[in-house]
Amino acid sequence: MEMERINEDTIRVLINNSDLDERGITVLDLLGNRKQIEGFFYSILEEVDSEHQFQQDGSVTFQVLPNKNGLELFISKGEHIDQDDSFSNSTTIDNNDIKNADNYSLNNNDDAYTRNFIIKFNSFEDFISLSKVLRIENGASNLYFYKSKYFLELTFFVNVGGTDEESIKDSLAIAYEYGNKFDKNSRFFDEHGKRIMDTGALELARYYFK
Known part of the structure; x- marks a missing residue:
């Protein structure tokens, strides 16, 4: 050292x-x-x-x-900087509520639902780079480790706080500059991989890797 x-x-x-x-x-x-x-x-x-x-x-x-x-x-x-305060603006969601399907309604409200996507990175540095440019106001992000690769689950709350399908497309366009779409879901990684950042992975990475 x-x-x-x-x-x-x-x-x-x-x-x-x-x-x-x-x-x-x-x-x-x-x-x-x-x-x-x-x-x-x-x-x-x-x-x-x-x-x-x-x-x-x-x-x-x-x-x-x-x-x-x-x-x-x-x-x-x-x-x-108090750690709890630094995450006070991040949206949280219980992972047990994230269904296998690509989208589902929130709180029995047909106008609000979630959309889930998995991004695969070639390196941890690619994930860090993405965290510095992608901010999700109404959603959550979990980071998984599986077979020496990193995978980010992005969950968007659609029709909540101005988040719509178009804004999701814009966010994904940014994400795909740093990683690739991966056709699995969170249940697969919970069973076969390791979750290393929970709920606010993007926020956590921005905070510690400046």
Whole structure:
């Protein structure tokens, strides 16, 4: 692990894959558990902040850039972003309510229904790139891992808050620039894969991989 003091308020830490292995942790572990992410980052802060300047301040932010060798972590003094607040604007949906069918009505309202799509990525970096440009106001996103590939389930709430078929087409056009359509559903991945980001995968990726 390498540390560099960028300026008075920022520390840059290079965490390679061997550093993660020594701590018995993987990038996938971090992505699947927000509390584990925060705990891991603060443990790194304790190691590199030998003079306790950042810890005494009590107000720090973390920015992460993933790469093939591990992670590049920037630790800065500043306003602390509460994790729960950062997701307060994301729409949630219980996955048990997502049916096998491509669409179904919501709350017995014939005018409102969902549309589900699966996007397959060639690399995790492609998913991160998509998260920076695609924002879904009325919907949910789950990220799955299956046979060394990443799959994003996009769920749109149609006729809710201005979301319609045309806006879905626009969103999918963006998504297909970074991945490909995959003809499976969430039940398949729940049975055969591993869900590593739940409900707000796009928001979570934007927050931690800036």
